[in-house]
Amino acid sequence: MQVVVASNPTARFGRAAPVGAIVAARIADLGHAVQHIAAVDYAGQLEQTRFAMIGADVLVVVGGDGMVHLAANIVGGTSKRLIIVPSGSGNDFAKTLGLGSTEQVVASLEALLAAEPDRIDLVRIEHPDGVALAAGIVSVGFDADVNVRSFGFTRVPSRLRYQAAILATVLRPRHRSFQVRLDGGEARTWRTLVAAIANNRIFGGGIPIAPGADVRDGRLTAVFADELSYPRFLWLLGKVLRGRHEADPRVHVVECETAELASGETVIVCADGEIVGRLPVRCSVMPGALRVLRIR
Numbered sequence: 001m002q003v004v005v006a007s008n009p010t011a012r013f014g015r016a017a018p019v020g021a022i023v024a025a026r027i028a029d030l031g032h033a034v035q036h037i038a039a040v041d042y043a044g045q046l047e048q049t050r051f052a053m054i055g056a057d058v059l060v061v062v063g064g065d066g067m068v069h070l071a072a073n074i075v076g077g078t079s080k081r082l083i084i085v086p087s088g089s090g091n092d093f094a095k096t097l098g099l100g101s102t103e104q105v106v107a108s109l110e111a112l113l114a115a116e117p118d119r120i121d122l123v124r125i126e127h128p129d130g131v132a133l134a135a136g137i138v139s140v141g142f143d144a145d146v147n148v149r150s151f152g153f154t155r156v157p158s159r160l161r162y163q164a165a166i167l168a169t170v171l172r173p174r175h176r177s178f179q180v181r182l183d184g185g186e187a188r189t190w191r192t193l194v195a196a197i198a199n200n201r202i203f204g205g206g207i208p209i210a211p212g213a214d215v216r217d218g219r220l221t222a223v224f225a226d227e228l229s230y231p232r233f234l235w236l237l238g239k240v241l242r243g244r245h246e247a248d249p250r251v252h253v254v255e256c257e258t259a260e261l262a263s264g265e266t267v268i269v270c271a272d273g274e275i276v277g278r279l280p281v282r283c284s285v286m287p288g289a290l291r292v293l294r295i296r
Helices: 017-029 042-055 065-075 092-097 102-107 109-113 142-151 158-170 230-242
Strands: 002-007 033-037 058-063 081-086 117-127 130-134 137-141 176-182 188-192 194-198 220-225 251-256 258-262 268-271 274-278 281-293
Touching (some): 002 017, 002 065, 017 033, 033 042, 058 065, 065 092, 065 281, 081 102, 081 109, 102 109, 130 274, 137 142, 137 176, 142 158, 188 194, 188 220, 220 281
Parallel strands (some): 002 058
Antiparallel strands (some): 117 130, 117 281, 137 268, 194 220, 258 281
């Protein structure tokens, strides 16, 4: 079997850097042909891994949700299979799939390579600069601001980085106006701080933005909040962090298969914690598009 191992040498401030080599060595010991790619920059990792996967059967990504995002954009929509070795800061997608710890996955590699794939939904994101795929959450506005800010918090412990970015961003939150169309229906304008299109339940290290979302149901979950005063926004944010916001009348949660978002402003779009483009975007579900190998 031809296997490509793609690892993030900067995961967990570099503390997880050796994991990629350990995984590659273990797979080679099992008798498989292995190519290990560990580029520091995302663009280089994407290009090298995509080229290596032309003749490979299985992609193994070692890292966090950013590496899952990379994998989705390489093997998503194909028959090639994916193994996720969670060793990043958040590991939200791995938690949803119940993959276990880094050590547990490494110990199970032989069984994983022989397992039947679990079919997982993806999100297709069409934006002015191209197309990207995502496994978890597509965020704009406040959510994307937090993501972008978190990239600069390199001295903050990984488990607290997203929460620290929330606190920093919440000091000066910015309402934005979005034109939203779900499943081709009537367009609606929302002026809001909270706007996300979810495939996964959680993001940002376990924040349950869409508690009812399911990565296998062939649906997306759109989450929008009404315009809020600053005190009400802080109150709602506390609910979001605990996953208790869906019952709030100022929060609108809608299941859909497509979601189109536009704005009169320049708005950055993030997915799986990575910057993917800018508005306008059209998000659509890709049922069962990712074939993940896991122990059931």
